[in-house]
Amino acid sequence: MRFSGFRVLKEGFGGNRGWKLQWRKPDPKPAYDMLIIGGGGHGLATAYYLAKNHGMTNVAVLEKGYLGSGNIGRNTTIVRANYFLPGNSEFYSHSLKLWEGLEEELNYNVMHSQRGLINLFHSDGQRDAFARRGNAMLAQGDDAILLDREGVRAILPYLDFEQARFPIYGGLYHKRGGTARHDAVAWGYARGADLRGVDLIENCEVTGMSVESGRVSGVSTTRGEISARKVGIVTAGRTSQVAAMAGLRLPIESHILQAFVTEGLKPCIDHVVSFGMGHFYISQSDKGGLVFGGDLDFYPSYASRGNLPGVEQVMEAGMTLMPMIGRAKILRSWGGIMDMTPDGSPIIDRTPIDGLYLDAGWCYGGFKAVPASGWCMAHLMATDQPHPVARRFRLDRFATGRLLDEEGTGSQHNLH
Amino acid sequence: MRLPCPCCGWRDLREFTCIGAADYLERPTADAPPEAWDAYLHVRDNPAGPARELWYHDPCGTWLVVERDTVMHAVTGSRAVEDAQ
Amino acid sequence: MKRRASGGSAIERARGVPFRFDGREMRGCRGDTLASALLANGVRPVGRSFKYHRPRGVLTAGSEEPNALVELKRDGAYQPNIRATLQELHPGLEARAQNCWPSVRRDVLAVNDLLAPFLSAGFYYKTFMWPRAFWEGLYEPLIRRAAGLGRLPRAYDASLHERAFAFCDLLVIGSGPTGLMAALTAGRAGADVVLVEEDRQMGGLPLSQGGQIDGRGADGWVQRVLRELQGLPNVRLMPRTSVFGVYDGGVFGALERVGQHLAEPGLVPRECYWRITAKRAILASGALERPIAHPGNDRPGVMLLSAVASYWQRWAVDPGRVVVFGNNDHALTTAQALAAEGMQIAAYIDSREDVAGEAPFPLRAGAEVVGTRGRQGLREVTIRARGRESRIACDTLGLSGGWNPTLALTCHQGARPVWDEAIAAFVPRPGMLPGLEAAGAARGCFSTAACLADGVEAARAALAELGLTAPDIALPEADDSPYTLRPLWQVKAPGRAWLDFANDVTTKDVKLAAQEGFASVEHMKRYTTQGMAPDQGKSSNMGALAVLADATGGSIPGTGTTTFRPPFVPVSIGALGAGARGKGFRPERRTTSDTQVRALGAPMIEAGLWYRPSYFPKPGDPDWRTACNREVGYVRKAVGVCDVSTLGKIAVQGPDAGRFLDFVYTGTMSRLAVGRVRYGLMLREDGHVMDDGTCARLGEQDYLVTTTTAAAGEVMRHLEFVQQAFCRGWQLRLCSVTEQWAQMAIAGPLAGELLAHVLGEVPDLPFMGYQPVQVGPVAARLFRISFSGERGYELAVPARYGADLFRQLVALAEGLGGGAYGMEALNVLRIEKGFLTHAEIDGFVTAFDLGLQGMMSRKKDFIGKAASGRPGLTGAERLQLVGLRPQDPTAELTAGAHLYPREAPAKATHGQGHVKSVCYSPTLGTWLGLALVTNGRARHGEMLRLDDGLRGNRCEVTLCDPVFFDPEGGRMRD
Known part of the structure; x- marks a missing residue:
């Protein structure tokens, strides 16, 4: 069933009784060509592009809960391509280009909104670092504008330009940056993959992995044994546990990141704004809630909730930057579990086990990567070759020292 | 969350800094092979459940090995790094 | 029409309170909430719904209110989304309805309601996709404008907020019969008790429902208990306080509305955010009545029965003619009690067939409300009984679909509640959250007698765990009648029946979600937005869940709940971030010379938490560079003075100090002679440079390490770690002495001469030497080190002498043709010399990249040595430090x-x-740069194009050695 305004009208006149299941609810078959473990954004996108780009449709996505129950449904929805290290730069650039046609591609309104992202800086040194970043974005073919203080004031007049502890020197304006409706991204990819024949199997937790003489042959699940030639682990947040089923230990530590939404408000913040002197980034959802987040809680955790010091630090940053939000009230807070890697960049690679592939380590930048991650993971699983824009996301780069450490904070997992 | 510091007693989370798994205590020898260093610096069990972690109590400068559950966040033990093992 | 009845325990009628709503002058009474005052003034629609912009009236009398959210004028601007049910009236209060234009009675967007068939759940995922550019340009702005509730003013929020901390043995959340008995039991046992209550008045449900406790009026019993509690020094009563979250280790977040109800709060904060640490906690938060999803149930005048009772009992609001629609015994007894007190009950409707009782009003068993009428407020309800419909004129419809224990807090750590068939509600499991137990109605004990007993029991259990002895306490007598109900989630009849009043989710939306496969409760929530409004579905989630279970053929417990997350009630960002506005965000660190450099007119810049002078302007300077060039000239030609106290200083002392430093530095410090200083490099264990600085050996077992300003904290923590983790048993101690010493750089050809004035003679100190000196009577430290490339000293005195020393040094320097220099000049001086700062040490560079591989000892192990040998960290693929000179010396580098x-x-x-x-180098008359270039060291002499597309700057540059000035270093050595 194709979605359109016309269809909405037609079904509306018919009492909305004609809408069908957005994806089937199949039982698992005993065997597939490929299995994707994890029905989140990355897993669903991988399945979609396996079918779409590579004609692989004898594929199942195994999800332990409901589709989109992990970080795809629990983030601050920011989409951007503002990296500077070769390796990251071309990947996120590719991802943003995929975002830019995603509604038509999926026939699903994921509400990708290129409202512009402004990274503020608060010292000469930060300005120089952002200039380096902005020039890298231009060199990658993406957009960037360096704003001075008055340039920022013209766009974001509600910031505290007079009394803030760290004065605003300017900002790096990425006009193509923005947000998207996170759940819809999962649902859109799910519907697209399902239409192309992929089996999306919910409430199906993988409990074991069959590895024989260095080759994966299938998985055990709460809904039975399923065999497959190739298996992709796309379970950010629980990567270490799933990989351990195949005997792998990974360069990942799981941490908690909190985010917040306020009660609904009429439009007041029209961009994505990011503070430079403390982790704080904010945008306003189309429903009207201010959606914002900060830094990790910093201790390893698998609980999708955080603690008050993390809350306070985010609110404090908000108050010094844009005191108007003092009047807004937090409606809900939540936590996501982050695969933190030792350099803050992800892994899309084969593993030492034949037929077992890994898409993991998204730290807290996974949402914007969903399209390209699916695209590149599908390429890797279908061809056994890394996609050119993801070739540096190697599992062995920590051993070799060919790191992608944008923040320059080193090998401690929680510092990225 | 509150953590017990051997010097200061139970204190609030905001006074502490965590650097992750206690693996950082098992420093390889200088002549250990590169694989050992890779494992030491990067690779983690990353347990969902009981874990041993390194925390720093900023006000008193004590490094701690904290035993904590990463799912329930219950703190079950803490010793100064100097007294651990 | 609505007006006041007699009575009203919460109000003082004699004291009228003038206020304005939507521009209309009104009067309420002292003790009113805004909601009760509006009802008493006959105001029916108080807001408009989120999607269809339907008129909405007050539904509840508590913080769970979904409808009566208003904009409230406070400190000069309107604050959005204020619950009229919690906001106390004060003279001069001004409020207005929100999400409506031009007024709450005539709202243009009410047209949406006509389009409802096309605005079903999730319709926006299926349209607005073409043409692509229309999303940002047209569709999204329209959607955004229509969505949202209140308006957030962009003006500075100057309201006062406070943050506070409390510690107790036992936290009791809720002050109804359960909470009061728990607090009394624990209070008498001597425990430190904090009793919090969201309402202005303590007492809970008895305040609204009357009845008898201990042989007297319930209200009298409440007052007696409160008096005793107030007399106990170990009990703290906190009314107007909502516990909004449960965090790990017995930490609770709470919000106290301290001055939110005051017309002129003065210095009283509006709100105070509390972090309460409790050894044990009892959740006595009661239960919330739930509505029934019947067609037309969203009209103003439809209220929860408990709210009708509450407004009557506490605020004497006369609801006019009331129809009660319920499915449980409590609804009937409430209607009977209200009728006995004089309320006009037009009819009692119960969906159960087997209901009977004495009542002065028509009692219709086996009946349901299937429709309502009334444009701006309820005028009539339609009843269906045994297939026949009839109409009853009324002003108010009181709904009672049963009660849900208020258990959200027990679920804040991820545990799920269990289903209790008897009350058709979820209840907490004992032990589901360590240290917190629910008691009374919060765990499904619904009679007053059961609550009183459960409060005592919960306190006894907590006291036992605290090691305290519970006193014998007599249980007061109270009503113990059973509560039975037959679940009624939705009335199956034509027309839209609302579940989530705030977000406009109807039973049809939930059914549509199930039809499209969004059958998991989380999917349903996300697809329909059920429960995502400001009330977080407190009154609607249960009903929606039941409707979903019905649509999918599942059971309610099998369908499960959505996740309960903090905050339980919305909390303002201003409160949670109290103190951080403006400069309060981070501490401000000032050097001892701060007052003087500001007096000299220096613009201050932030360096970490410190403030440092940027440059020292003089009258007539056309720009900052003039000042900067002048200050560079002081140092290159005469003498300059700069306060460098912000650099980190760490004392390392003990017999093993040298051995320790050998382990943390790449170089060898143990063989440094006493009285000598060495430049050192510290790596992170991953092989990248952490920091650089000097290390001075002050005595045989006494070293002083300096760090950069920004890295001082990180280095200290790192050194502590290395010592405690890897150097067990070594004899040494570390201590940060940054704050204890004020340190001044004195640099330039005349530096020695200047020092002679201070010390009495030119110090005989070689380059990289240290000696203790006397500055007058003050014992001081003198280092001969240079960050400028000139003859340089750093003179350190105990911090209390810093201001005097700086003043003296600057005066002397000025006498020699020099003066103070700031950070701009410092930066030029160090770039001319190729000295490093964290601009170059960016966390990604190695010693190899910086050309400092020679400083890495081959003979010993040190932190970072092994990892720095990884193949990707050395060689031609790396970006390496080089100098840059433009072809055209006037071409600006960026x-x-x-x-x-x-x-x-x-x-x-x-x-x-x-x-x-x-920088622009006045010394060399050209722009200079430091850059990282692939294989850069092998490419000196090569020409490249500098391209700064961001700022439109391009020029040709030649790669060279990063030391531009005096490469042999004679000027600083001699």
Whole structure:
């Protein structure tokens, strides 16, 4: 069933009784060509592009809960391509280009909104670092504008330009940056993959992995044994546990990141704004809630909730930057579990086990990567070759020292 | 969350800094092979459940090995790094 | 029409309170909430719903209110989304309805309601996709404008907020019969008790429902208990306080509305955010009545029965003619009690067939409300009984679909509640959250007698765990009648029946979600937005869940709940971030010379938490560079003075101090002679440079390590770690002495001469030497080190003498043709010499990249040695430090620019590196830069194009050695 305004009208006149299941609810078959473990954004996108780009449709996505129950449904929805290290730069650039046609591609309104992202800086040194970043974005073919203080004031007049502890020197304006409706991204990819024949199997937790003489042959699940030639682990947040089923230990530590939404408000913040002197980034959802987040809680955790010091630090940053939000009230807070890697960049690679592939380590930048991650993971699983824009996301780069450490904070997992 | 510091007693989370798994205590020898260093610096069990972690109590400068559950966040033990093992 | 009845325990009628709503002058009474005052003034629609913009009236009398959210004027601006049910009236209060234009009675967007068939759940995922550019340009702005509730003013929020901390043995949340008995039991046992209550008045449900406790009026019993509690020094009563979250280790977040109800709060904060640490906690938060999803149930005048009772009992609001629609015994007894007190009950409707009782009003068993009428407020309800419909005129419809224990807090750590068939509600499991137990109605004990007993029991259990002895306490007598109900989630009849009043979710939306496969409760929530409004579905989630279970053929417990997350009630960001506005965000660190440098007119810049002077302007300077060049000239030609106290200083002392430093530095410090200083490099264990600085040996077992300003904390923590983790048993101690010493750099050819004035003679100190000196009577430290490339000293005195020393040094320097210099000049001086700062040490560079591989000892192990040998961290693929000179000396270099081969396009694939730091060198008459360039050290002499597309700057540069000035270093040594 194709979605359109016309269809909405037609079904509306018919009492909305004609809408069908957005994806089937199949039982698992005993065997597939490929299995994707994890029905989140990355897993669903991988399945979609396996079918779409590579004609692989004898594929199942195994999800332990409901589709989109992990970080795809629990983030601050920011989409951007503002990296500077070769390796990251071309990947996120590719991802943003995929975002830019995603509604038509999926026939699903994921509400990708290129409202512009402004990274503020608060010292000469930060300005120089952002200039380096902005020039890298231009060199990658993406957009960037360096704003001075008055340039920022013209766009974001509600910031505290007079009394803030760290004065605003300017900002790096990425006009193509923005947000998207996170759940819809999962649902859109799910519907697209399902239409192309992929089996999306919910409430199906993988409990074991069959590895024989260095080759994966299938998985055990709460809904039975399923065999497959190739298996992709796309379970950010629980990567270490799933990989351990195949005997792998990974360069990942799981941490908690909190985010917040306020009660609904009429439009007041029209961009994505990011503070430079403390982790704080904010945008306003189309429903009207201010959606914002900060830094990790910093201790390893698998609980999708955080603690008050993390809350306070985010609110404090908000108050010094844009005191108007003092009047807004937090409606809900939540936590996501982050695969933190030792350099803050992800892994899309084969593993030492034949037929077992890994898409993991998204730290807290996974949402914007969903399209390209699916695209590149599908390429890797279908061809056994890394996609050119993801070739540096190697599992062995920590051993070799060919790191992608944008923040320059080193090998401690929680510092990225 | 509150953590017990051997010097200061139970204190609030905001006074502490965590650097992750206690693996950082098992420093390889200088002549250990590169694989050992890779494992030491990067690779983690990353347990969902009981874990041993390194925390720093900023006000008193004590490094701690904290035993904590990463799912329930219950703190079950803490010793100064100097007294651990 | 609505007006006041007699009575009203919460109000003082004699004291009228004038206020304005939507521009209309009204009067309420002292003790009113805004909601009760509006009802008493006959105001029916108080707001408009989120999607269909339907008129909405007050539904509840508590914080769970979904409808009566208003904008409230406070400190000069309107604050959105204020619950009229919690906001106390004060003279001069001004409020207005929100999400409506031009007024709450005539709202243009009410047209949405006509389009409802096309605005079903999730319709926006299926349209607005074409043409692509219309999303940002048209569709999204329209949607955004229609969505949202209140307006957030962009004006500075100057309201006062406070943050506070409390610690107790036992936290009791809720002050109804359960909470009061728990607090009394624990209070008498001597425990430190904090009793919090969201309402202005303690007492809970008895305040609204009357009845008898201990043989007297319930209200009298409440007052007696409160008096005793107030007399106990170990009990703290906190009314107007909502516990909004449960965090790990017995930490609770709470919000106290301290001055939110005051017309002129003065210095009283509006709100106070509390972090309460409790050894044990009892959740006595009661239960919330739930509505029934019947067609037309969203009209103003439809209220929860408990709210009708509450407004009557506490605020004497006369609801006019009331129809009660319920499915449980409590609804009937409430109607009977209200009728006995004089309320006009037009009819009692119960969906159960087997209901009977004495009542002065028509009692209709086996009946349901299937429709309502009334444009701006309820006028009539339609009843269906045994297939026949009839109409009853009324002003108010009181709904009672049963009660849900208020258990959200027990679920804040991820545990799920269990289903209790008897009350058709979820209840907490004992032990589901360590240290917190629910008691009374919060765990499904619904009679007053059961609550009283459960409060005592919960307190006894907590006291036992605290090691305290519970006193014998007599249980007061109270009503113990059973509560039975037959679940009624939705009335199956034509027309829209609302579940979530705030977000406009109807039973049809939930059914549509199930039809499209969004059958998991989380999917349903996300697809329909059920429960995502400001009330977080407190009154609607249960009903929606039941409707979903019905639509999917599942059971309610099998369908499960959505996740309960903090905050339980919305909390203002101003409260949670109290104190951080403006300069309060971070501490401000000031050097001892701060007052003087500001008096000299220096603009101050932030360096970490410190403030440092940027430059020292003089009258007639056309720009800052003039000042900067002058200050560079002081140092190159005469003498300059700069306060460098912000650099980190760490004392390392003990027999093993040298051995320790050998382990943390790349070089060897143990063989440093006493009285000597060495430049040192510290790596992170991953092989990248952490920091650089000097290390001085002050005595045989006494070293002083300096760090950069920004890295001082990180280095201290690192050294503590290395010592405690890897150097067990070594004899040494570390201590940060940054704050204890004020340290002044004195640099320039005349530095020695200047010092002679201070010390009495030119110190005989070689380059990289240290000696203790006397500055007058003050014992001081003198280091001969240079960050400028000139003859340089740093003189350190105990911090209390810093201001005097700085003043004296600057005066002397000025006498010698020099003066104070700031950070701009310091930066020029160090770039001319190729000295490093964290602009270059950006966390990604190695000693190899910086050309400092020679400082890495081959003979010993040190932190970072092994990892720095990884293949990716050395060799031609690395970006290496080089100097840059423009072909045209006047061509400005810009930091952050990238470098490309001269003819290559500015594409990522051609990138050769980027510029880290730049300056105009007055000494050399040219721009200079430090850059990181691929294989840069092997490419000195090569010409590249500097390309800063961001700022439109391009020029040709030549790569060279990063030391531009006096490469032999004679000027600082001699």
